[in-house]
Amino acid sequence: MTIALSKGRMQEQSLELFARAGIRVSLDETNSRKLLISSDDGDYNFVFVKPGDVPTYVEYGTADAGICGRDVLLESGADVHEPLDLQLGRCRIAVAGRREVLGEDYNLLATVRVATKYPKIATSYFHEKGVPIEVIPLSGSVELAALIGLSDRIVDLVESGRTLRENGLEVIDVITESTARLIVNRASFHLKMAQVSRMIEALTRVLS
Amino acid sequence: MSSLTKIPSGVQYFFDDEVRRRRYVEETALGVFKGWSFDEIILPMFDYQDLFSRGMGVDKADRTYRFVDRDGSLLALRPELTSLVARTVATRFRRKPRPVRLCYSGEVFRYDEPTQRAAREFHQIGLEHIGEPGIIADLEVVLIAAEVLTTLGLSGFRIALSHVNFFHGIADHLGFAAAERSMLRELIDRRNILNLDQYLSLRAPQIDPEQRNRFCQLIRLAGKAESLDLARQIFANPQSLGAIDHLTRLHKAIGELELAESFTIDLGEAADLDYYTGLTFRIYVPDLGSAIGGGGRYDNLIGNFGDPEPAVGFSLSLDGLAAALALQLPFHPQQAVESAEIVEQNELLSQCFRRARDLRKLKRKVKIGAQQQA
Numbered sequence: 001m002t003i004a005l006s007k008g009r010m011q012e013q014s015l016e017l018f019a020r021a022g023i024r025v026s027l028d029e030t031n032s033r034k035l036l037i038s039s040d041d042g043d044y045n046f047v048f049v050k051p052g053d054v055p056t057y058v059e060y061g062t063a064d065a066g067i068c069g070r071d072v073l074l075e076s077g078a079d080v081h082e083p084l085d086l087q088l089g090r091c092r093i094a095v096a097g098r099r100e101v102l103g104e105d106y107n108l109l110a111t112v113r114v115a116t117k118y119p120k121i122a123t124s125y126f127h128e129k130g131v132p133i134e135v136i137p138l139s140g141s142v143e144l145a146a147l148i149g150l151s152d153r154i155v156d157l158v159e160s161g162r163t164l165r166e167n168g169l170e171v172i173d174v175i176t177e178s179t180a181r182l183i184v185n186r187a188s189f190h191l192k193m194a195q196v197s198r199m200i201e202a203l204t205r206v207l208s
Numbered sequence: 209m210s211s212l213t214k215i216p217s218g219v220q221y222f223f224d225d226e227v228r229r230r231r232y233v234e235e236t237a238l239g240v241f242k243g244w245s246f247d248e249i250i251l252p253m254f255d256y257q258d259l260f261s262r263g264m265g266v267d268k269a270d271r272t273y274r275f276v277d278r279d280g281s282l283l284a285l286r287p288e289l290t291s292l293v294a295r296t297v298a299t300r301f302r303r304k305p306r307p308v309r310l311c312y313s314g315e316v317f318r319y320d321e322p323t324q325r326a327a328r329e330f331h332q333i334g335l336e337h338i339g340e341p342g343i344i345a346d347l348e349v350v351l352i353a354a355e356v357l358t359t360l361g362l363s364g365f366r367i368a369l370s371h372v373n374f375f376h377g378i379a380d381h382l383g384f385a386a387a388e389r390s391m392l393r394e395l396i397d398r399r400n401i402l403n404l405d406q407y408l409s410l411r412a413p414q415i416d417p418e419q420r421n422r423f424c425q426l427i428r429l430a431g432k433a434e435s436l437d438l439a440r441q442i443f444a445n446p447q448s449l450g451a452i453d454h455l456t457r458l459h460k461a462i463g464e465l466e467l468a469e470s471f472t473i474d475l476g477e478a479a480d481l482d483y484y485t486g487l488t489f490r491i492y493v494p495d496l497g498s499a500i501g502g503g504g505r506y507d508n509l510i511g512n513f514g515d516p517e518p519a520v521g522f523s524l525s526l527d528g529l530a531a532a533l534a535l536q537l538p539f540h541p542q543q544a545v546e547s548a549e550i551v552e553q554n555e556l557l558s559q560c561f562r563r564a565r566d567l568r569k570l571k572r573k574v575k576i577g578a579q580q581q582a
Contacts, residue, residue, distance in 0.1 A: 059497060059498075060497045061495070061496060061497020061498070062497070079498075080398070081398055081399040081400075082398050082399065082400045083399040083400070083401055083428050084401070084402070085402040184399070185497050186492075186497070186498055186499065187492040187493075187496060187497050187498055187499065188497075189399075189430060190366045190368050190430055190472055190474065190490075190492045191364065191366055191492050191493075191494050193366075193429070193430055193431070193472060196429075197429050200428065200429070
């Protein structure tokens with residue numbers, strides 16, 4: 001079984017979760033700079049990729065399973081199974097904007113300019129409300145866009161909301177909650193049924 | 209940009225080994241189909257858009273490549289072949305005895321927006337078994353699908369069986385309307401157990417939490433015969449039980465034919481619920497991330513083109529089969545290139561070609577040698 005994990009913040013939490021489920025990786029391996037490491041029993045290979053790439057690896061079946069945030073999964077539109085909520089990395093995907101332009105009199109029929117790292121999520125949210133949207137795709141410091149007038153709104157991850165507040169922005173609406181999900185490739189689900197079941201059951205025991 | 213340096217997204221060029229592999233796959237599959245008395249049908253590359261809308265539904269037919277005929281009517285490149293077969297059977301074959309067994313091989317063209325994958329042109333090989341309801345025809349087509357994979361030399365494949373009435377029975381049992389059914393379908397299809405559990409407790413609070421929990425367990429994992437036993441105990445209703453009985457009988461026969469290894473039961477399969485009316489199945493091959501084929505029973509389709517009659521069929525992706533073969537058997541003997549006898553050129557133009565013609569009469573492969581440099 002090959003499992004794709006997000007590099008960075010989620011990497012340690014994910015490995016720790018697997019360790020609690022009895023799938024351990026030695027410290028030597030964890031501390032190495034290798035991009036592909038194996039569990040001690042040799043049954044699992046872990047690959048570390050950028051968070052946004054996890055759904056891609058799993059959808060194509062290069063990895064049988066993976067862990068990624070629901071935000072990333074929604075944005076990718078990947079056609080995969082998502083059997084478990086791992087309760088990690090809880091945050092919200094929210095629409096935010098400057099206090100001054102929060103009023104209800106905001107013309108919802110005019111095109112709203114939205115800066116975001118999540119063009120798909122933002123577009124489908126505004127379209128469901130019947131509001132035309134012009135997406136400004138950014139790759140970081142999204143708050144700045146609303147602050148200095150590049151956009152009317154931003155759609156971004158919000159954990160505590162502190163960054164927003166300190167920059168004079170406010171959450172207008174929460175689009176969805178996001179936590180880390182276990183995702184599984186559709187073909188691996190059938191072809192490696194026994195291993196997939198064992199992994200899901202082991203993780204389920206840890207979570208409950 | 210110049211058309212010499214740019215290639216339209218999703219089109220494909222094949223040569224060398226790739227062509228030999230694809231021809232081998234195609235000939236093998238059609239050979240198996242013919243062995244089961246299926247006659248090949250060659251279908252038009254395009255037809256009226258309306259025909260495909262009738263066949264596969266307006267939503268799916270939306271993904272066709274369309275163009276306008278000289279008289280102004282809307283045409284589409286074929287996005288699938290079943291609608292074309294269905295129309296032919298309902299009209300030209302109306303007086304022929306049933307069942308009608310037809311097979312096909314050909315390219316289809318689809319603009320698939322939701323996927324990340326680029327392909328727009330697919331080669332499908334498949335068959336339709338029309339005019340016979342019931343388990344015998346179902347078993348026949350499932351076994352033919354397995355035989356194609358085995359004959360090609362592929363190993364480790366899985367055919368996951370399901371039945372749409374398992375889902376419909378449960379949705380009816382829960383009293384779900386269209387919007388709720390579509391949400392339920394989506395959650396089941398993605399095996400999103402957490403949200404499924406929450407959704408059921410919200411929308412169907414009357415059901416026993418124990419039952420709900422068992423249902424979630426069932427959806428979470430595919431299985432063998434034991435998942436059918438588990439399924440019997442959940443949300444018991446005549447429609448779902450009928451589906452489970454059908455699958456149980458199929459699975460038993462498959463076991464008696466020593467094929468159980470290649471089959472799984474997956475009651476969480478919930479795609480194409482509007483199209484299929486009974487058995488459904490999907491085919492998976494190791495190291496390819498998505499199904500390489502699938503099919504099922506669609507008793508409502510032919511009625512869109514004439515008198516209603518039962519039908520069951522499947523299609524395989526030639527692209528998927530060729531990719532699987534390249535991975536599993538890169539040096540398959542059937543794809544080897546026969547070596548040619550070199551016929552040297554000489555002064556007298558006719559001499560070398562007389563020699564070549566004599567060899568060709570003996571069915572030998574010849575190659576005219578390169579011109580000798582003076």
